[in-house]
Amino acid sequence: MRGVHDLGGQPIDEEIDRAEHAQTFFEKRVDALMRLLSDPSRGVIRVDELRRGVETLPEKDYFGYSYYERWIHSIRLLLLEKGVVSEDELNRRIEGVRKRLAAESTR
Amino acid sequence: MSGHPHDHHSDHDPHAPVEEVEGPPSEHVLLEIALRELLIEKGLFAAADVTRQIEIMDATTPEQGARLVAKFWTDPAYRQRALADGKAAAAELGIDMSVAPKLVILENTARLHHVVVCTLCSCYPRAVLGLPPAWYKSPAYRARTVKDSRGVLAEFGTSLPDDVEIRVVDSTADCRYLVVPVRPHGSEGMDEAALAGLVTRDTMIGVTLAREP
Structure with a gap:
């Protein structure tokens, strides 16, 4: 069975958009996070594992997410699987960050 | 994690803004911040390591x-x-x-x-x-x-x-x-x-x- 990520030869006949696109801060931070987690000195996540997390995303997410959005969701999945963070503490932290940023933006 | 596919920029929209958009941060941005903070607190790496990694990336x-x-x-x-x-x-x-x-x-x-x-x-x-x-x-x-x-x-x-x-x-x-x-x-x-x-x-x-x- 062809995986959602396996695009070689697929009938996507649109023109290639060659516009240059500088990295956002979000993209750089996700990239840095993965580099740090996969560094041999830590060995928390291997590149193959990152790919498995990306390639098993539901099709609507695979094509709906941008490149690094796929990565951060794969990293989340792997850190939960490995028990590095728990779903509960992560969800609580996300809500905490949301409130903090909302408070900062109205300051 | 959910989110409507059109709520955020994607590979299909290379003209999406480079700078962080105004308004509430996306779920993806919140997720990255939350994970990074937790990993730093758990001692896997320091905030300075993230900065250093981005500097290396920018220099390559x-x-x-x-x-x-x-x-x-x-x-x-x-x-x-x-x-x-x-x-x-x-x-x-x-x-x-x-x-x-x-x-x-x-x-x-x-x-x-x-x-x-x-x-x-x-x-x-x-x-x-x-x-x-x-x-x-x-x-x-x-x-x-x-x-x-x-x-x-x-x-x-x-x-x-x-x-x-x-x-x-x-x-x-x-x-x-x-x-x-x-x-x-x-x-x-x-x-x-x-x-x-x-x-x-x-x-x-x-x-x-x-x-x-």
């Missing part, structure tokens, strides 16, 4: 690969070493290859032209070229390069004679490729620094040719 540019190409053109012994072991040849130039996967150097000739793609994701020789351009990661480039390579090259303004074989190579997580273009006419006598200026990122991916001086 296609100029590294261009230096390799220029030396490849001018130093026959180096050319042999590079063809035998691309990673060692890059390291010889002081490029940090410590965490890089295998690197294969592909030499173009008058009869053979290489183009690099990653049909499965976006595997790319980051250590020598920096981060890949958005189009390299696009579904259109990944899908079409293997079945319509001349059509893809034409979109980049590259047209090759019919008797030039085009060989498309598909990168993997464990093996990356760097294309050494044909040395252009009129570059005889140029030094390595000047030669490196004839080579761009796109040339080393294989979608364009080296500039004529």
